[in-house]
Amino acid sequence: MKLLVTGGAGYIGGVVVHQLVAAGHEVTVIDDLSSGYADVVPAGVEFHQMDVHDVAKVLTPDAGFDGVLHFAAKIEVGESVKYPERFWDTNVRGTLTLLDAVRAARVPRFIFSSTGSMYRATAEPSTEETEVAPQNPYAATKLMVDLMLAGEAAGHGLGAVTLRYFNAAGAVGHLGERHDPESHLIPIVLQVAAGKRDKLALYGDDYDTPDGTCVRDYIHVEDLASAHLLALDAIKPGRHEIYNLGNGNGFSNLEVIEAVRAVTGHPVPVELQARRPGDVVVGISSSAKARRELGWEPRRPDLHDIIRSAWEFYSARLG
Template identity: 60%
Template sequence: MRLLVTGGAGYIGSVVTALLLDSGHDVVVLDDLSTGHQVAIPKGAQFVHGRVHDVIGEVLTPDFDAVLHFAAFIAAGESVRKPEKYWENNLIGSLRLLDAMRSAGVRRLVFSSTANVYGDPDAVPIPETAVTRPPNPYAASKLAVDHALAGEATAHGLAAVSLRYFNVAGAHVRADGSLMGERHDPETHLIPIALQVAAGRRDKLELYGDDYPTPDGTCVRDYIHVTDLAAAHLLALSTMEPGTHRVFNLGNGNGFSNRQVVDVVREVTGHPVPTEIGPRREGDPVTLVASSEKAQRELGWKPAKPALSQMVADAWEFLRR
């Protein structure tokens, strides 16, 4: 298939691009490099430098079979301070994409959504039927796109899948032995920041709050290996239904507190990770743990690398290289 990957220079988008290329697909990456890195785009993909809002009408032609949409800002904390940035980029950019897909007759879309749309859930693990309570503009912008996809599917026959990610970690190992990992700047995710502390690139790790109603007072999250996450996108492409918007949670079904994650980083790296407790970060849910039964049942997806220690070890190897 001929596929367009928006945001394909980012962490997850680049790994999905690599798997698509390895599967024999023709891939075009569209990215403005505002948060992505051109060096992360796998060889073999055609690269178009530009913003979805500005160039999607020129890039997306009728010969494309589908779009995988990753282009978004993802820092939940920043979205509380700058909500307009997230609505303009994440929602309006997605609406421009849907306009271009309709005009070009491209009728298949896989969307990078987030488990953050559930906010503080009533129960865990979280099924796709759980009530959505987005706790920040980032999550709200993603949920708004989910609603737009549902309307587009009903009105215009779009085949759409939203994949709601839980916390993604690790590095993808390609067939040639090269590694693809996180390159966020600034980095906002717990595991890579903890690894930077272990490597001596930071003095300490700040944990945002230790007074949550959890066993050790820190937030609890479900972690999924980036290779497992990327594999789900290929499965989604093969099981899409015209006129239908389907939603799948992607996680391991296991929760780890922030303190537990730091302990695993210390164990894997053999280095100290000094921590400091800071104030709670606005918009952070207490516990997010996935039920991925629907993805396993309907997509045939199952995590191949569920161990948190494996995710940390792969990310550590990427950082050291």
């Protein structure tokens, strides 16, 4: 298939692009490089440094694209609270512009990169039927796009799939997390282990969990990416389907810290601080629907393996 990938120079988008190319697809990438890196894009892949609002310059009616995979978005929750207008502009208005181009070009397939953080937190694993209750503008923008996709499917016959990620982690060779500033737990703990940070701030150890710290579902980015290729084959015209992607297992903050110590062999000094307002206590995914309907199965669910791949990536960049 001939595929357009927005945000294909980013962390998850980049891994997906490499898998698409390996599977024999013809891929074009657009990315404004505000948080992505040009060296992520494989050699030979057509690349346009471009804002998603300008996508119609590439996604033209005569371009012959068979599908779009949409990763281009602003993702930092804290920034979304401080500057919500930036997220409405990129994540909502940008996606609406993209869908206008998709409709004009009669592209039949659309895959959307979304988040499991929009679910109301419960002690049980979140399914696609769990109540949706966005707690910040970032998650709200992702929900808005789902509403748009449902309308495009019903009104214009678009075949669309939303993949709601939980906590992407790990690396695939030279493809890993390079956020600046970094806000995700595993790369932050690795920075402490590498001596790039003095200590790790641990926010709360008195939650109602086995060791008192928050619990998250971490999924290897390679497993996450593979679901996109399966979804491409499963898309049905006029249908919008939603799938959760996670390991289905929860790992506490303390378990992550201990795993980093074990993998790296380095100390990780920890400073206990007060709870942060709004932190979800337990966030775990049920991916039963993706397993059942897409035939998807995480192949790298082990926390130590996830951290080891991230550490190898991070160590290589340290030189």
